[in-house]
Amino acid sequence: MRLPLPRRSPLPAQAASLLPTGERAVAWVPLADGGWAVAGPAHLALTGPEGEVTRVAWDDVERGAWEAGTRTFTVHLGSPAPLHLVVGTDVPGRDVDGFARVLRQRVEASVVHLVRRTLPDGTRVSASVRRDAEGGLYVRTSPGAPGSPAQAAVLEEVLREARDAVGLPTA
Numbered sequence: 001m002r003l004p005l006p007r008r009s010p011l012p013a014q015a016a017s018l019l020p021t022g023e024r025a026v027a028w029v030p031l032a033d034g035g036w037a038v039a040g041p042a043h044l045a046l047t048g049p050e051g052e053v054t055r056v057a058w059d060d061v062e063r064g065a066w067e068a069g070t071r072t073f074t075v076h077l078g079s080p081a082p083l084h085l086v087v088g089t090d091v092p093g094r095d096v097d098g099f100a101r102v103l104r105q106r107v108e109a110s111v112v113h114l115v116r117r118t119l120p121d122g123t124r125v126s127a128s129v130r131r132d133a134e135g136g137l138y139v140r141t142s143p144g145a146p147g148s149p150a151q152a153a154v155l156e157e158v159l160r161e162a163r164d165a166v167g168l169p170t171a
Helices: 093-110 149-166
Strands: 027-030 036-039 043-047 053-057 061-067 072-077 083-086 111-118 124-131 137-142
Touching: 027 093, 036 093, 061 093, 072 093, 093 111, 093 124, 111 149, 124 149, 137 149
Parallel strands: none
Antiparallel strands: 027 036, 036 043, 043 053, 061 072, 072 083, 111 124, 124 137
């Protein structure tokens, strides 16, 4: 006997319209503030309580995390302040799980190659080759601006290694 798979909650038309034309919603969760977080193949779309819409390409997302205790997805972008998406308490676990899975898959799919180093002072530097929605490759470094000449030298080495690994120009 086959058991039916649990179905996710339906996506309201208002939330479906958050993604660019032609992009279908893959996963979604309603937020505690009345907004929505909608994941498509190329973008994460968010709406706030006032109806403001934010679209973020997956290659702009560095990482994401789920904190079950506070029911919060934290989405780290290249900017200093991450996005904190608090999910409503009445949202079924299957919807949260589905959104978390898509968040992870889309971020991982945008990373082509990653090179990391830890400096003697414990500072971590990295260069990730990312694929944008059109298939183009570019490199993002972390930290974006080196804090010291030693850090700059290691960051330059990591950048060169990442570019070389995928055939991008190293000079």
